[in-house]
Each structure stands twice: as structure tokens, then as C-alpha cells.
Amino acid sequence: INIISPMGRPELFDFEGISMTHYFTDNWENIQKFQARPDDILITTYPKSGTTWVSYILDLLYFGNTAPERQTSLPIFFRVPFLEGTFPGLPSGVEQTDKLPTTPRLIKTHLPVQLLPKSFWEQNCRVVYVARNAKDNAVSYFHFDRMNMGDPEPGDWNTFLKRFMDGKMVFGPWYDHVCGYWEKKQTYSNIHYMFFEDMVEDTGHEVERLCSFLGLSTPIEERERITKGTHFDAMKQNNMTNYSTLPIMDFKVSPFMRKGKVGDWKNHFTVAQNEQFNEHYKQKMKNSTLRFRTEI
Template sequence: MFCLLTGKERHSANSRPPGGSEWVEPEQTKMAQRPKTFEFEGITMSRYFTDNWDKVKNFKARPDDVVVATYPKAGTTWMSEIVDQLYFGGMQKDGSTPPVYERVPFLEFYNETFKGTDLIESLQTSPRLIKTHLPVQLVPQSFWEQNCRIIYIARNPKDTMVSFYHFDRMNLVQPEPGPWEEYIHKFNNGQLVFGSWYDHVQGWWDKSKSYSKIHYVFFEDMKEDPARELSRLCSFLALSPSETHKQSVLGKTRFDKMKKSTAAHFSQIPAFDESVSPFMRKGMVGDWKNHFTVAQNEAFDEEYRRRMKNSDLRFRMEI
């Protein structure tokens, strides 16, 4: 029987928590200059992820907090929705589900109206579900001290890069992506926000070998067999949902279903220009083939082999 681990009521759409939970940029955002990147603690960042750093660094985790961690565009929203549905799906009624960025707040994001740390602290759920894109070395120490469960999703670099590129095109609080051929160079050199994909996936992989409460998941595995990966996730979270509930979670978190649900993604955010590219774009494995030229692919493969030659991490570029 599914055990719901909460003793508090869920937020409703008409009872939004304090702390700027609407996550909207001021109207002048669309006219404002996009942020510049800079080096922060050895990582390429922008001000939206460092302006609240004291509160992020000193964030007080709770032992039952569950963290969804990824490099950007690796399936963060998908996993956030899955985990939220596992814990709290049975409490939600049609029309009463807040958007995912309220249900699974973004720890390090900060602007004039949205403070990730404040929104987490205002959550009325137990466990609290938390999203982060931080590389493992920048995760607040309290998460390790409290022995929190962390789900890390890794996606192959080619599809990650394509998705990140289109996201940067449409997201007005991200730096300008520039031409595709330059974007490949920036990706390979760790010059995108949140730094090097190589260091990010490897850092979390290495940490998972010494910290048993990291569940390292591959996006490609999730696409190949969602039911299998859901069962593995439930085991990690020590949840025993009924088969009916499992099927409900699988149904609600299909890409086509989530794309139609405004509560399951970020399409309401004014900073996102979906006339350029939708937030929920394709969610597939292998779309990189529609973007890389033969020469770009060969050059990237050579760089990938060089960077990963000493790693036991294995990624599938297609399934």
C-alpha cells in the first residue's frame, strides 16, 4: 500500500506561498539586457544564481528533504513532476495543482520577485522537494550533514547541448547563446551557465560512489523504460505505491501529457519567449542528429573521447 509521507496540507492554486512564488520577471525584463556570465567559485555563472549565495550556502536542510539535481536540460522538470506525483499526486484535484516551480522550488534561483530559498522555507509539504543545478561541490553542506536523498539525472551531452541551446534562445534571463557553432565551443569549454557538463556529471558520479543516498539516473534509461526506472526510483525513496498509483504517475508524466499541462512546466513565465522555442520542446533522445553537421559531430566525438577517456561513466547518444 502506498504510504504518503506528509502531515501537512498541500498548497492550492488559490493559496500561493509567500516569497514571490509567482516567479515572474518585472515587465521591463523583456527590454533589459540579458545577464553576463562570470566565474564564481570556479564555475561559469550569472547573477540569477549567485545574488542570494549566502542564503544558499547556509541553507538548512531537513533529513527528509528530497533533492532533484541535474545539469541544465537533462530532465529536471520531468523528474520533479515524477517525484511530486509519487509523494503528493493523490492529494491533487483537477484545477488545484500549483505549477511545478512552486511544488519543487529552484534552490539557487533569485531575482526581484522570486527567491528559491524563501519559497522552499515556505513549503507546507513534508518531505520538501527541492531542485538544483549546482555542481556537487557547491551543494550546501547541510544536505550532506542531514543525509538527504538526492536524485541526479544525467543526459548525453549532445542532446543536453541542443536542448540548452534552444532554452537559451527563448529564455530572456539566460545569456545570449550566439550561433550554434560557437555554442558547441562554449559547451566544450565550460562557458555555459553552471559550467562544464563533463565536470558536472563526473563530479556527481564520483560522489555517488561514497554517498549512498544519491540515485544516479540516466535520461536515456528513463525514455527507454519509464516503468523500470520508476520502480528503481520508488525503491530508492523507500516508497511502495500501488500499481494503480504507479500507472497514474507514468500517465501524468508522459511528455505529451506534461506539454499540455501548464502546471507541469514553465510556460507561464514572462521571461520565456515560446514564440522562439517552446519550453517543452521535444524531450527525445537523438535530436542532436538534426543539429550537428558531420564535421561538428566528428569533432565533438573526438573531444568527448578525450575528456571521458579515464571515466567509467557511459552515455548513450541514441536508443
């Protein structure tokens, strides 16, 4: 498969108040009409906050023992379809999800809370939200956009950081995304809100909490196996989880599994950028009770 468009990188445009590219809006009618099932599990994130990591953990928890061939032959992005993804030469995310042979279906989305297909709420689906501190999230997104031809050009770091602060990113502002799902938790209890920083600090504990949210009684030995198998180094080596099979990405520019650290922002933000960012962040987040750690 080669899905790099001969037209080059896509344009960013406003879509219902959110910056988007056509790759995520071309199939909009079918996305909105999507029929969720009560046992579907939705992995929802702002891009670059640990989506692949949590997807892989969930895949192993549900299918690690029952379908071993899945682990060696099917890349994670086919096991866990990207609902709104509509890339030329590939079945749409909706079609892939509709064809999933396994139960429960694990589904990935980056849609902000207000754009999520209603059916997920109506069916009371379990939603796993992963959030990552804004500074590391911005750095990771910057390197991703350098190597991922499916997103607009990032420009230089300073330009990109300004755009991030303005929320002119594919899938909109980080601030509204993380706060939107955080607030949704008040009225919709089937959301498990996780933090990338907690995952890095103590993966085993986060796997245990996930199991308890999902009602899984996975034995400790297996949880430990999963914790080890989903370690950064293991996932970076594993061609089924490191995205090396997706030609839209240029690994010569930057790998998908890049660093996997908390605090890499310190290698990117200048003192002035950091001060401006902190000031702006305080304003954007002043009405939220959500707290992030930028170091561990």
C-alpha cells in the same frame, strides 16, 4: 509576475571556477547557509537533462493523492523550488523552500557537486541526480537559451557548441557536473543516479526504481497512472508543467517542452562538429567510468 530584466540578458562571469549569472549567485550567503532536513529530497541536474520531468514524477508520487488542488493551481516550479534561483519580483529559492508547507520538501538545484550547501550531505538527504547524454543536452540547452531571457544569448549553434565544449555555460561544464555526482556516489550512498535515455526508453521501470530508492510502496496501478500523466505530450499540454506561466520565456522562439527525444542531436551536429566533439569528449571523459547512450 514579469521577471524579464529591463537590462536585457545577464552576463556570464566566473564564480568559484564555474560560469554563472547573477541570478544564481545574488543570494549566495543564504544558499550556503541553507539548512536541509533529513527527509528533504534533492533533485540535482545539469540544466536540460530532465529536471522538470523527474520533479513532476516525484511530486505526483508524494502529493498526487493527498493534495489534488496542488496539481491544478500551482506550477511545478513553485512546488519544487529552485534553490539557488534569485529572480527579481519573486521570493528567492531559499525563501520558497523555507516556506514549503509539505513534507518531504522536494528541492531542485543545478549546482555542481562542489558548490552544493554542506547541509544536504550532513543530513544525509536523498539526492536524485538525472543525467543526459552530452549531445542532446547541448542541443536542448541551445534551444532553451534562445527562448529563455534569463540566460546569456546563445549565438549561433556552432558558437554555442564550442562554448559548451569549453564549459563556459551557466552552471559550468557538463563533463565535470555529470562526473562529479557520479564520483560522489562512491562515498555517499544516498544518491540515485538516473539517465534521461532510460526514462525515455522505459519510464515505468524508472519510476519503479525511483520508488525503491525512496522506500515507497506505491501500487502498480498508481505508478502506471503517474507514468502516463508525466508523458511528454501530457506535460506539454499541462499549463502547470509546461512553463507557459513564466514570462521570462519566449514560447514564440521555442517551447519549453520542445521534443523530449533521444538523438535529436543528429538534426543539429554537422559531420565535422560530430567528429570534433567525439574527439574532445573522449579526452574529457577518459578518467570516468560513466557511459551514456546517444541513441536508443
